[in-house]
Amino acid sequence: MRRHTNILILLLLTGLCISAGAQNNPYKIDDSLYPIFQRAIKWRTQPQGLLIADTLYAEATQKKDKKAQCLALTIPVSFYLSTNNYEKLEQAAARAKEEARKNNYLQYYYSACTNEINCLLNNGHSLRALQKAEEMKIQAFKDQHEYGIFSCIFTLGNIYYMRQNREVATEYYKNALEYMLKNLPDQDPTYMYINLSEYYRDKGEGEVALEYAEKAAKAAKTNESRVASLLNKCEVLYSMKRINDFNACYDECTQVIEQYGVIRKTAVQRLHIYKLILNKNYDQAHTEADSLRNLLSANQMHHEIYLKSGNYEKAYIYNNWLHNYQDSVNRQVQSSDIAELNARIGTERIKLDAKALEYQNTALNLKNTQLELDRTKSQSELEMMNIENSKLVLENRNLDLARLNVEAEKQKAILKEQQSASQHYIVTLSLVLSFLFLFTCFLIFYLYRRRKTMAILQEKNEELTVARDHAEESDRMKSFFIQNMSHEIRTPLNAIVGFSQVLSTPDMEVDDEEKEEFSMLIQQNSELLTTLINDVLDLASLESGKYRMHLAPHRCNELCQVAMVSVVHRNPKKVKSYFTSDVPNDYLFVTDKERLQQVLINFLTNAEKHTERGEIHLHCSLTENPGKITFSVADTGPGIPADQADCVFDRFSKLDEFKQGTGLGLNICSIIAGRLKGEVKLDKNYTEGARFLFILPLDSVPDK
Known part of the structure; x- marks a missing residue:
């Protein structure tokens, strides 16, 4: 890096x-x-x-x-x-x-x-x-x-x-x-060419690697880039076992280094070691390898020296070390990813807690406001009572003065007093009633606002709870997916590497029948590994929205036959596969050929995985669902329990944890069916095993 x-x-x-x-x-x-x-x-x-x-x-x-x-x-x-x-x-x-x-x-x-x-x-x-x-x-x-x-x-x-x-x-x-x-x-594109050359050299595509190496040498604009391009070209020629061309390039590279000085010292040391290997000077080559500062480069060179010198036992030991080192690097990357994901999730949880605390503070402020409002109302009522008392005292004094000053007009004063009392009573009653009406309206409005606020707070709390549960579930599913993918990829990869080493080791005495068996196992595990990777890539492509449906008219019977042929070699010995159709051979309908075949192949592969004896039947029909075309795959396997039938198309869902697979195949089928305006489902009425249906409408255009 x-x-x-x-x-x-x-x-x-x-x-x-x-x-x-x-x-x-x-x-x-x-x-x-x-x-x-x-x-x-x-x-x-x-x-x-x-x-x-x-x-x-x-x-x-x-x-x-x-x-x-x-x-x-x-x-x-x-x-x-x-x-x-x-x-x-x-x-x-x-x-x-x-x-x-x-x-x-x-x-x-x-x-x-x-x-x-x-x-x-x-x-x-x-x-x-x-x-x-x-x-x-x-x-x-x-x-x-x-x-x-x-x-x-x-x-x-x-x-x-x-x-x-x-x-x-x-x-x-x-x-x-x-x-x-x-x-x-x-700009100087030399290092771009060198990166591509190294990639194809490590993949074993020597001609492509050499093409990029020569482009790098021609494009070099500085002394450093020229030396780097020649060093890379030498390594490519060595990997292709073109000894004469390597020696010529080695001499040219040595001259350039003498002219411009040592640049990329480690690469120059590797080049000297390759030259010593070709000259069969293995002891000195080991000494040069020990002088390399980078432990990985040093062990790679020791492995190459032992391999060329015929010491396969030590070459095997260094090869195991290199594989273990690569595994440790992969684990370190995965651990770092998981740690960063956990840190992000922790940050989100802190934010959620902060929002919850903010809502609690808001509720407390509302309560304090209500208390202040009640206190203000009490003070207002007390002041109004004081005012009323003052008015009554003043009126009483006026009445006493009237009695003393106007004795003769007592009856008249009494009448006026009665009239005044009546008016006062009416006014007082009106004020009291008005106050009670306003107070009732305010109380109703306050209770309505409080209930509405409480409902909003309850709704927000429920949303926060759902978000928290979703985040926790996402964290669990991501961790489960990474662990499952590590196991699922490592299993076929170890089988491929192990059997490949057995076949490529000259000292191993393996007869033709065993070679054929090992080759078949390598092929099967390679197909399994390809399927795992394709499932992950297909899921990412479909969910990102970058994939576009390629719609064209196709013969449905031909699509079914191609899907059947592509997976029939995986059948167990005691399982028979066959295809039937009530659709004319020249019948055309518009669909995405590759995605439809992907669904059928996933169904067939799933049936082969769970069927040990009996038959697998692929059928195409226009009559089972009128106005639609129905593809069905039925097997005679153990079937799917009724309590698990509704979750079989969920992501990462695996009914048998001991079977190979990531649990993405049927989920991808469900996504593809949705994009094609169709549906996939399990036939719950089928009792002889499991029967999956892929139903597409004939009168609608799929999503592109």
Whole structure:
């Protein structure tokens, strides 16, 4: 992984313009600042480089050289990358990205993004690196920045290479190479060609590897890339056993190294070891291998030496070590992925707890508000009573004064008092009734709002509970899927490797019948491994929405016969397979040929897996469901228990945990049927085994 990181750093430090390398100041910054930048580059992996970078930034600020400021901020990023200090690197990268975007030098923005991702990879955080790379890709396409797009494509290749997925990594390298040749013609594509050559060399496709190696040698623009391309070409020729061509290339490579100096020391040591092996100087070759700093490279070379010298016992020991090392790397990647997933889930749980606490605080605030409102109402009622008392006292005084002053008009005063009392009673009663009416309305409104608020809180709590359960279930299913896939892939892979080694070991005495049996086992496990991988890829393709249905008219009987032929060789000896149809042979209907056959093959494979004797019957009918075409696969196996019939099409559902498979096949059939506007189901009325139905309408167009 560090080799790929160093390649990308080299590309970044060239300033995106290799053709300008012969000039005195290829970055076109202030001439007085360029020598300072050269010293900073030389010391970028040492603490002195940080001090020089600070000086460069201060001088560039004084001279108002924006590009030099951006270049100065790339030095701390490179330093913290070399020390694997991600926290410091993230801070330095944030400052560099802000300055680059502000001054419109986006190449340095994407340089900082790439170094962040590389540091995550060096620390084993491939999932976080992948997330960062996707964010970088979105920004690059939004900016329409050619170098940013190239960097994110190449970086995605490095991520998948680190995750041991070399096929996907190679596709990204090809895309990066194509994009570079089209949009960045001044770049040096040598290392792109070398990556592709190494991939095809390891796959055993020597001619393709040699083609890319020769392209690398022709495209080399620097001394380092020329030496690297010749070293790679030598390794390809050695793997192809073209001894004369290897010797010629070896001599040429030696001359170039003597001229330009030793570059890529480990690769040069490997080349010397290959030469010693060809000269049958095995002892010295072992000594050279021991001097390799990388333990993996050293053990690979020891394995090659023992294999060529005929010491198969020790070669076998080193081969086992290499397999165990690869397994440990895979486990480490898986463990890192699981740890990062658990960390993310933990973060989500903390957020959910915080929201729950926020809702509790809101409820408490509402309660306090209600208490304050009740207290205010009590005070208002007390004040109103005081007012009424004051009015009564005043009226009583007025009445006493009237009695004393107007004795003669007693009767008249009494009448007026009665009239006044009546009016007062009416007014008081009106006020009391109005107050009671307003209070009742307010109380009704308050109870309605409180009930509505409580209902909303209850609904939110239920949503949070569902979200928590869903997150926990997703975590469990992801962990189960990773563990199941590791076991399911390792089982056929171990069988393929084991029987292949038995067949390829000259000392093993194996007769023709055993060879045929071993070859058949290798083929069966290879098909099983292919099926497992295809299930996972098909599921990802269908759920991502990237797959498009390829609709065309097809003869349904021919599709059924092809599906039957493709799986009949897997039948157990005591099982007979046959196909019947009540559909005319020339009957055409519009569908996706590959997806329909995939459903039928999954049904047939499932029946063969669970049927030890009897028969498997594939039938096509237009009459079983009028207006629709019905495909059915019936077997004489043990059948499916009634309590499990409803969950047989669920993802990861396996009725027999001891049978091979990921539990994705029938779930994929269900997804494909939905895309074709059809349905798949289990015939619960069939009692002689299991019978699966695939029903497609004839008068509707499937989803594309």
